[in-house]
Amino acid sequence: MSSIKIPVAKPYIDNADREMVVSVLQSDFLSGGPYLEKFEKDFADFLNSRFACAVSSGTAGLHLAVKALDIGDGDEVITSPFSFIASSNCLLYEGARPVFVDIEETTFNINPKKIEGAITKKTKAILVVHIFGQTAQMDEILTIAKKHRLKIIEDACESVGASFKGKMAGTFGNAGVFAFYPNKQMTTGEGGMIVSNSKKLLELAKSLRNQGRNNGDNWLESKILGYNYRLDEMSAALGISQLKKLDWIIKERRKVADMYYNELSDIPWITTPSIGKDRTHTWFVYVVRICNGKRDLAVEKLAKNGIETRNYLPVIHLQPFMRKMFGYKEGDFPIAEKISKETLALPMFVGLASKDIKYICDKLKKV
Numbered sequence: 117m118s119s120i121k122i123p124v125a126k127p128y129i130d131n132a133d134r135e136m137v138v139s140v141l142q143s144d145f146l147s148g149g150p151y152l153e154k155f156e157k158d159f160a161d162f163l164n165s166r167f168a169c170a171v172s173s174g175t176a177g178l179h180l181a182v183k184a185l186d187i188g189d190g191d192e193v194i195t196s197p198f199s200f201i202a203s204s205n206c207l208l209y210e211g212a213r214p215v216f217v218d219i220e221e222t223t224f225n226i227n228p229k230k231i232e233g234a235i236t237k238k239t240k241a242i243l244v245v246h247i248f249g250q251t252a253q254m255d256e257i258l259t260i261a262k263k264h265r266l267k268i269i270e271d272a273c274e275s276v277g278a279s280f281k282g283k284m285a286g287t288f289g290n291a292g293v294f295a296f297y298p299n300k301q302m303t304t305g306e307g308g309m310i311v312s313n314s315k316k317l318l319e320l321a322k323s324l325r326n327q328g329r330n331n332g333d334n335w336l337e338s339k340i341l342g343y344n345y346r347l348d349e350m351s352a353a354l355g356i357s358q359l360k361k362l363d364w365i366i367k368e369r370r371k372v373a374d375m376y377y378n379e380l381s382d383i384p385w386i387t388t389p390s391i392g393k394d395r396t397h398t399w400f401v402y403v404v405r406i407c408n409g410k411r412d413l414a415v416e417k418l419a420k421n422g423i424e425t426r427n428y429l430p431v432i433h434l435q436p437f438m439r440k441m442f443g444y445k446e447g448d449f450p451i452a453e454k455i456s457k458e459t460l461a462l463p464m465f466v467g468l469a470s471k472d473i474k475y476i477c478d479k480l481k482k483v
């Protein structure tokens with residue numbers, strides 16, 4: 117492996133973050149302390165949601181959302197094949213079947229026009245993924261869900277802070293889930309969050325993350341089968357201080373996106389990202405389409421110059437275990453498959469200098 121000069125992603129950590137984590141280590145509460153509750157409250161406030169439940173990862177959050185909405189054996193859930201694998205795995209954990217619907221070529225999000233054709237008697241929910249930093253077309257999805265009495269889970273793991281018609285990603289459905297892995301817009305190391313306006317759902321999620329225990333005083337009694345999906349205090353403390361600067365982080369990421377746009381929008385074989393109507397983008401990644409068939413070569417050439425990129429994303433239905441379980445094959449979701457062969461995530465993080473962006477774009481243009 118040649119050495120990486122410019123990574124594809126990098127967390128933004130400052131002294132305030134470090135001091136918060138150290139303050140936990142100077143206390144006696146390394147788990148289940150005051151920072152957990154504060155992080156949940158601050159995060160719910162940020163989104164204008166009523167309740168939040170912090171968990172150990174985005175995947176854990178998705179799993180609990182599925183479980184808390186009573187989605188399980190024999191149920192079908194409509195979702196996008198163009199996503200990180202966790203958004204489908206969380207259904208398989210509970211014996212539910214992901215039913216894929218192809219995506220929009222513009223935003224790479226699920227195509228609402230194709231959802232109704234996939235609904236059957238077994239359909240219980242739509243698991244909407246807000247991919248790369250912008251939401252799906254939520255008006256149309258909410259209308260379909262209402263008409264067919266379907267639940268909605270939002271996988272907002274890549275789109276914290278994004279909005280649709282002024283409403284925050286993660287607050288449209290029965291539950292919204294976020295992730296704070298170090299490559300996301302804000303990080304807690306490992307970590308995640310479930311938000312909901314349903315007190316009942318959130319209390320169930322809080323019990324499930326803690327071995328199914330009562331949240332009340334009989335703390336060793338487990339009423340239901342639960343898990344250990346708790347978030348520790350160091351992570352929660354980091355989350356509090358990261359959240360304080362999230363608006364600024366998003367602004368900085370926008371500057372990087374603007375610089376890429378200026379460099380690349382005129383290149384005929386590169387398609388820069390398009391932002392859907394009524395939406396704001398919070399740039400989890402900056403993904404361009406390489407339309408001359410040389411995407412894989414671009415990854416290789418850029419790597420030789422110390423620039424790390426990613427072929428975001430491989431489609432879920434063609435992952436080996438998915439093919440085996442459900443018999444999916446090439447051609448099943450042609451738009452997602454086409455996009456998946458063309459997309460390239462360029463380095464995107466706070467502090468990526470304009471000279472580095474010029475360097476990346478110069479090398480890319482030469483492919």
Ligand SMILES: *Cc1c(COP(=O)(O)O)cnc(C)c1O
Pocket residue numbers: 173174175176199200202203245271273274295296297307308
């Ligand atoms: C990051 C991510 C997740 C979950 O991430 P964890 O690594 O479990 O925290 C889920 N869905 C999508 C779309 C993601 O990008």
